[in-house]
Amino acid sequence: MEKRAEKRRIVLVPVAAQGHVTPMMQLGKALQLQGFSITVAQRQLTQISSSSQHFLGFDYVTIPESLPQSESKKLGPAEYLMKLNKTSEEGFKDCISQLLMQQGNDIACIIYDKLMYFCEAAAKEFKLPSVIFSTSSATIQVCYCVLSKLNAEKFLIDMKDPEMQDKVMEGLHPLRYKDLPTSGFGPLEPLLEMCREVVNKRTASAIIFNTASCLESLSLSWLQQELGIPVYALGPLHITASSPGPSLLQEGRSCVEWLNKQKPRSVIYICLGSKAHMETMEMLEMAWGLCNSNQPFLWVFRPGSVAGSEWIESLPEEISKMVKDRGYIVKWAPQIEVLGHPAVGGFWSHCGWNSTLESIVEGVPMICRPFQGEQKLNAMYIESVWRIGILLQGEVERGGVERAVKRLIMDEEGAGMRERAVDLKDKLKASVRSGGSSYNALDELIKFLNTE
Ligand code: UDX
Secondary structure, eight states: OOOOSOSOEEEEEOOSSHHHHHHHHHHHHHHHTTTOEEEEEEETTOOOOTTOGGGTTOEEEEEOOOSOTHHHHHHOHHHHHHHHHHHHHHHHHHHHHHHHHHHOSOEEEEEEETTOTTHHHHHHHTTOOEEEEEOSOHHHHHHHHHHHTOOHHHHHHHTTSHHHHHOBOTTOTTOBGGGSOOSSSSSHHHHHHHHHHHHHSOOOSEEEESOOHHHHHHHHHHHHHHHOSOEEEOOOHHHHTTOOOOOSSOOOTHHHHHHHTSOTTOEEEEEOTTTOOBOHHHHHHHHHHHHHHTOOEEEEOOTTOBTTOSSSTTSOHHHHHHHHHHEEEESSOOHHHHHTSTTEEEEEEOOOHHHHHHHHHTTOOEEEOOOSTHHHHHHHIIIIISOOEEEOOSSOOHHHHHHHHHHHHTSHHHHHHHHHHHHHHHHHHHHHSTTSHHHHHHHHHHHHHHHO
């Protein structure tokens, strides 16, 4: 793609977590390819490596730490986030002030993760345009808007009624009240308060999503009306940027050699992202079910992801042996490459948004085992809207795991899901090609950044 912008600087402010840093860096790369210079302002907690070969030429500055991570355990995620935003304003203003002094007045825009809304105070003070980047789906932003208007007490009473839980929200088909992502953020009131902060007080001039209109056209149009600012759906950004994310953990590449020895579409790939935790019992039932399915499997077993264990030492000898015979375990995999490997026939995922997009881009159907918050909503879309996966609900037990793997890899039902996944993959790939919706949205964003 030819460069269409003057070389001006964009300051990116990610959240310090793999699932947020990845799309932010990919957005930076996409903008760099369009001629912008990129500065990443990271809190000390983000260990983005400046040596990553995919992001050469990026500059990095540190936002002084204003709130220790240990506070998150005392406060709960929603309250921690709000406090972090309150305490980070001044440090970020200093950062921007220094950047402006060093580099002249050439900051085109501050693009910040929607959860890092402290950036707005600096944008306002230095009269710089700001743009929000929502790293998850557009539909989750719709939910934030709905949640920001709810009364906690009334909602909790309403949700005791099963009819209400299943009710589709007016004008928001297929979203039901029970799809609102209220778990994993602690008590309800702070979550609603956080949604009000994230949604209501913004003065940003636009919002960017890592999604495409072929996936979420209704949510995108709804947001365009509701928010009254330009909405740019640029995804999937790993395609636009031709780049995987910066890996915060060391990748084990030996699994690709193992995949090379497996039959086409035979392997189930299991990965629960960078945050999810399991109990030992759940992990053991998964292991039994996978072994009993007789399908080969590649399992990303993140260190510390099973309560009370450092890694796989809690696997009993008997299962350990079976796992070695039928599967392959790594601590962290080159996920995009794995999903694109011809041997992979299915993806057992926690349904983080990045994993969801990466799976669709490779046309791989999924087994959904969401853990918290928006992952349940993504899983609902995968199973019921796009119909490219199977949702595993309730307690995980070996029989259910075995059946789900067989349904996905061997049955006609799974073949249908794969067909639809491949169809969606083609649409997604078309959206980032010249003339496609994400391609055009990037074009419009560049024009917008150049005129702001
Ligand atoms: C978190 C939330 O859990 C998720 O719901 C939200 O959408 C983003 O923030 P995370 O749990 O890490 O993210 O999941 P996900 O969004 O899927 O991102 C994980 C990223 O790590 C993906 O880009 C994936 O390719 C990468 N990854 C994961 C690897 O490269 N290798 C691995 O072994 C595992």
